[in-house]
Each structure stands twice: as C-alpha cells, then as structure tokens.
Amino acid sequence: MAAASTSPADQGRSxxxxxxxxxxxxAGVAAVAAALGxxxxxxxLVGPVPSLVLAVGxxxxxxxxxxxxRAAIALLGRADKPVLVLSILLVCAVLGAALGVLARxxxxxxxxxxAAVAAAxxxxxxxxxxxxxxxxxxxxxxGVLVGVAVLHRLLRMAVPRTADGTGVDRxxxxxxxxxxxxxxxxxxxxxxxxxxxxxxxRLRAAVRLPAPxxxxxxxxPEADLEIAGxxxxxxxxxxxxxxxxxxxxxxxxxxxxxxxxxxxxDRPFSLTYRELLDLPHIEADVTLSCVSNEVGGDxxxxxxxxxxxxxxxxxxxxxxxxxxxxxxxxxDGFTAGFxxxxxxxxxxxxxxxxxxxxxLPLEHGFPARLVVPGLYGYVSATKWLAAIELxxxxxxxxxWIPRGWxxxxxxxxxxxxxxxxxxxTVPAGRGVIAGVAWAPTRGIERVEVRVDDGxxxxxxxxxxxxxxxxxQWYLPWDATPGEHVISTRATDGxxxxxxxxxxxxxxxxxxxxxxxxxxxxxx
Numbered sequence: 001m002a003a004a005s006t007s008p009a010d011q012g013r014s015x016x017x018x019x020x021x022x023x024x025x026x027a028g029v030a031a032v033a034a035a036l037g038x039x040x041x042x043x044x045l046v047g048p049v050p051s052l053v054l055a056v057g058x059x060x061x062x063x064x065x066x067x068x069x070r071a072a073i074a075l076l077g078r079a080d081k082p083v084l085v086l087s088i089l090l091v092c093a094v095l096g097a098a099l100g101v102l103a104r105x106x107x108x109x110x111x112x113x114x115a116a117v118a119a120a121x122x123x124x125x126x127x128x129x130x131x132x133x134x135x136x137x138x139x140x141x142x143g144v145l146v147g148v149a150v151l152h153r154l155l156r157m158a159v160p161r162t163a164d165g166t167g168v169d170r171x172x173x174x175x176x177x178x179x180x181x182x183x184x185x186x187x188x189x190x191x192x193x194x195x196x197x198x199x200x201x202r203l204r205a206a207v208r209l210p211a212p213x214x215x216x217x218x219x220x221p222e223a224d225l226e227i228a229g230x231x232x233x234x235x236x237x238x239x240x241x242x243x244x245x246x247x248x249x250x251x252x253x254x255x256x257x258x259x260x261x262x263x264x265x266d267r268p269f270s271l272t273y274r275e276l277l278d279l280p281h282i283e284a285d286v287t288l289s290c291v292s293n294e295v296g297g298d299x300x301x302x303x304x305x306x307x308x309x310x311x312x313x314x315x316x317x318x319x320x321x322x323x324x325x326x327x328x329x330x331x332d333g334f335t336a337g338f339x340x341x342x343x344x345x346x347x348x349x350x351x352x353x354x355x356x357x358x359x360l361p362l363e364h365g366f367p368a369r370l371v372v373p374g375l376y377g378y379v380s381a382t383k384w385l386a387a388i389e390l391x392x393x394x395x396x397x398x399x400w401i402p403r404g405w406x407x408x409x410x411x412x413x414x415x416x417x418x419x420x421x422x423x424x425t426v427p428a429g430r431g432v433i434a435g436v437a438w439a440p441t442r443g444i445e446r447v448e449v450r451v452d453d454g455x456x457x458x459x460x461x462x463x464x465x466x467x468x469x470x471x472q473w474y475l476p477w478d479a480t481p482g483e484h485v486i487s488t489r490a491t492d493g494x495x496x497x498x499x500x501x502x503x504x505x506x507x508x509x510x511x512x513x514x515x516x517x518x519x520x521x522x523x
Contacts, residue, residue, distance in 0.1 A: 020158060021101055023173060027154035028100020029093050030177040030184075035118070035147030036092065037187025042142050044191035046135045051191065051248060052121035052143070053088055055131075058247055058332075059124040065403075085247060103151055104158075111148045118144045129333060150180045200251050204366055207254065207359040209277070212306055216283035222463035225472045229419040230434045233462075233472065234285075235301040237361050243290045243299060243377065245399065250332050250384045254367040259351070263327070263390035266318030273367050276353060279308045284348035284373070285469040287438045289411050291376035292505050296416050296514035300438065302470050305371045306354030310343040313351065313388065319344075323390035327398065328370045328382030337398040338372060338379045339408075340390060346441060348373050348468055351385065373468035374441035376409035376509060406508035413439040413498045415447055415473075415490035415514060422516040427523045428481050433459075434474035435488060435514075443467030443493035449475045450487045459488075467493055481522040487515045 039052050095117065103110035122140035125131050157173045224233040235241075254273040262268040271279075283306050293299035310326075319340060327337045343349050352371040353360060360366040365383030372380035378400040389396075393407075401407055415437035420426050433451075437444045443464065448456040462472040489498040502512035 020104060023158035024100040024104045024155065025097035026100065026174075026177050027151055027158060028096035028098065028103070030096075030154060030180040031100065031114075031147045031151035032092050032096030033181040033184030034150045034187075035114075035143040035184070036089075037184030037191075038146040039118075039121075039139055039143035040191030041187035042139045042191070046132075046139060052118075052125055052140065053085065053092075055125035055128065056088055056121055058245070059127065062127075062245075100151060100155070103155055107152070107155070110151070111144075114147055114151070115144045118147075127333075154180070200253065200362060200366075203254055204359050204362065207277075207367075209306060209354045209357075209359060210281055212283045213280035214282040216285055216304055217465070219465065220463045223465055223472075225434065225462050225474060227419060227432060227434045227472075227474060229421065230472060230474075231418050231436050233465075233469075234303055234356055237303070237356055237358070237364065240301045240303060240355075240361075240364065241290065241299045242363050243292060244383060245334055246332055246384075249362045250330070252331055252367055252384055257367050259368060259385055260387040260389075261313055261317045262387060264320040264323035264392070265314075265390050266320060268317060273353075276308060276351065276368060279312075281306055281353075282309055282348070282350060283354075284350065284371075285465045286348060286371055286373045287440050287468060287470040288371070288377060288381060289414075289438065289440075289509075291378045291405065291409055291509045293510065294505060295414070295502070295510045295512045296422075296516070297510075300414075300416075300470075302438075303356050305350065305352045306357075307350035307352035307368070307371065309347060310349040310351060310370075310372075310388075311347065314340070314343055314390075317390075319390055322392055324393040325391045325396065327389040327391055327396050328380070328385060329387040329389060330382050331384045331386045334382065335396070335398045336370075336377075336379050336382045336400070337391070337396060337407075338375050339393070342372060342375065346373055348466075351388075374411055376411055378405055379407075379409040404506055409508055411438070411440050412509050412511050413437075413442070413444075413490055413492045413496060414511075415444075415488045415498060417486060417488050417514055417516050419474075420486075420516065420518045422518075425519040425521055426479060428479050428520050429523065431477045431479045432474050433477045433486055433488075434472065436470045436472050437488075437490040438470035439490065439492035440468045442496075444471045444490055445493050445495070446491040447471075447473040448489050448491075451477070452485055456489070479518075479520040481520050484518050484520060485515060486518060487513045489513050 036053060043051055099110045099113055118140045122136050125136045126133060154177055157176060258270045258272050260270045283304055285304050287300065287302040290299035324340055325337045326340045326343050327335055329335055349372045352369050353367065355361065355364060360369060368385045369383040370381055370385060379398060415435060417433065417435040419432060419434040433449055437447050447459040447461060449459050450456050457475055459473040459475040464471055491497045499511050500513045503510055
C-alpha cells in the first residue's frame, strides 16, 4: 500500500502554523524586553527599588551551592557578574519566546505566567532591606501591564486576516516588535543611569579627604623597581581587583549615610560621613587578597588606604567581655566576621574612606569600608559599610561561612612571577625574572627563584614600605634557548618558607609555588 502523501493544502497549513509560531516567539521576546525596560526605568525613577533583574541575580548568588559559586569564580574571575546578568537576560528571552508561543492559543494562562515571573522578581527585590515594598510591587505590576499589552498587540498583528490564511503584514509586525524591543533596551539603560550612579559619582568627586594625622611615610625610589611587565607597587584604583556579591554597586548617598557601632559594647554610637571625616585619620600601605585567588592569580592588589583606626572606634564604644567577633554589615546585607582581637591589635585595621589619595571608588566601597591587614577579604573587607557589630565568635556567621569557607581566613605567604608572563617567548641572553610577594602583618624577608631543576637562587628585593605591603623582587637571568620552567617561593618575616604543597582556594586560600613556562628563542 502506498504511503499517503501530504496534500498541498496540508503543507500550506503546516507552513502557516510554523510561521505563526515563529511570530509568537518573537512577540514574546519583544514583550519581555519592553517589560524589563519599563521595570528598570520605573525602578530608576522611584528610587528605593532595585533592578528586578539584578535582584533575581542576587537571589541566584545567595541560593546556589558553595561549590558551584567557587567554580564560577575560578572559571570566570572578574567576569562572573556580567556572565550571570547576561544569563538571566537570556533565560528571560527564552521564557518570553515560550510564553509567546503559548499565548497564541491560551492567552490568559500565558499572561498569568507573565505575572508570576514578575512576582518572583519582586519577591527577590524584597529580600534587600533597602527595598520599599509598595513601590516594588507597583514597579512589578507596571512591567506586567506593559509586557502583556505588547504581547497582546503583537499577537493580534500576527493573526492572518484573510480566509486563505494570508494577509499578515510582516513588515508592520517586525517593525512593532523591533520598536518595542529597542524601547525596552533604552528604558533599561535609562533606569541604570537614573539609579543614582552618576549623581553619586558627582557627590564623591566633591569630597575632600582630610590630611591624615598619621600619614604613611614617603615611598623611596628603591621600593618601586619599574621593570617592564612588573605589577606596580600601588595598583591604580581602576585596575584594582574587585570581587564581591553585589551585581550592581550599591548607591549610598554620603549626605544621608551613617555607620553604627553596636552589639556587645557599653556605649553604642553612630557616625555620619562628615563625622567620620572629622575624626583623626591614618594612612597605611596594605595589600589585600581574595581567598579565591589561585596561586599566581591577579585577585590581589596593593594600595595606600586612609581612614579611622578600628581600635579607636572600639575603645570609644567599650567592648564587653566575651565579644570575640567583629561583624561588618554592608548596606546590601553582606556580612563578614573576624576576631575582635585583630581589630584591637593590628594598628592599621581601619574604617577606610580613601584609596590611593582619593575618596573610595564606588566599586570599592564608597563611602566607607573595612580594611584589615592579614585577612582575606571574605572575612574582613566589608564594603559599603553600614554597621560594626560586636558578637560572640559562634553567635553569627559571615556570608561565606555557610557556603563552605573557613571561619578564619589569614592570608598565606605568597609570591608571584610577573616577568616573564606564562607561555611567552623571550630572547636569549641577559634578562630578568621579576614579580611580587606578600605576607601582610608578617612582611617578606626573602624571595627565591629556581629555573628548571637548578638550585634556588636568592632574588633582589625592592625596599620595604611596611610589613602589610607586598614587595617587588627580581633576579638577573642568563636565558639560554629552549623551554624553561621557572618557580618562586617566599620567606616571611617570621622565617616561615612558602609551602610547595598545592591546595585549592577552598576552604581557606590556595597554596603552592607559582610556576611558569617560558620559551627562549636564540637571537
């Protein structure tokens, strides 16, 4: 028996069905874009409402397992936040396309699903203590109205108007969908600008830091080797590494900001930004490192910080017996905790307001943050500081501790090779191997370098600034043609030699000797 063939009429209906489905998917994507644009623009105008997209991103960050978060940081580094935001937008687009296809036959259920997605975004936004509930709900409702209206209009335009199934004005449909999408993109961009970042930048630029009562000493020329390819002694603010949980930099108006010192203290108090600036300041050259920094990684940097010593603030508050932990609380809910004794014993631990001679950059904690030498940032470096709270050690856990990181996070002694860069080719002959080494609170006493299986050779050290500051180093090298493996290790001020045992970043920081491979060409 011959197989039944598909009639031309059936083929035509199938093709029209596929075309209608494609237009439905495009309508859904355009509707989502318009809705997101409206939400972002309204959030920027209203003020106490965060981006719903970023609120969902924050919820994702807070809910994913610690191992997955560590893997994302290790794989993506500083690109983890943009990748997450783009992934959320891609998911929104895919979801919009599915709702558009669904809405061709069942518009009301599709609109209800649209509203449910918006409700999830509002719920995520309400997790931020700074979010006002009523404006957040209003912004979410606006997004639903705009999205459903655009979807309804586009689906009406996508329905054939003639008896033979033709008559869809594709050009008009595509133009409307494109316009809705473009307006959504412009609305989103406008919302970001209206979120206060530009205004906050102007407020920051108007700040004048006071002269420190205890300035850092002058930098001797011998402290900065100025070797080509070597990381500078002070990393410029715009190149300083940034790792935190904030998808968007919190907008903190210094005119209304205040910081509390509370918890297990005899005399709790709060300070405005102006009051903080009026207190005696210190300067300190401190190297900060992220616990996620792999051996030889670049999630480490050195800067000259200015601020008020933590010790003086705690003495003013009167720390009670048993208050063994200091918790820093950020305006966005982030928390980090470290031993109170560190704040009292390390004189350079501070509430910082300045970085490399200027007010803190927005990305690095403006108007104020904690800087604590010798501790990884995940337990100490609270940005956009809102409160300092004294607690018992076991009463409160910082943000990262339940996610698989160690409760204590002292920075390990590390050295890194900057010259030559891994995988590079250098000419044979007289050259140099150079890098940086750090062991905050202990200092660096020696750096050694080994080429291939040769002996460890002592490198020349740049002049020291402070035990909390990294030191540059170099070793003259007579490079011979071929492939070479170069390793480095440091000895800190306590005489402890950097271990060669390789460990991952979790749970308390990577260890091991940094090793690079270099190719030397015969000239």
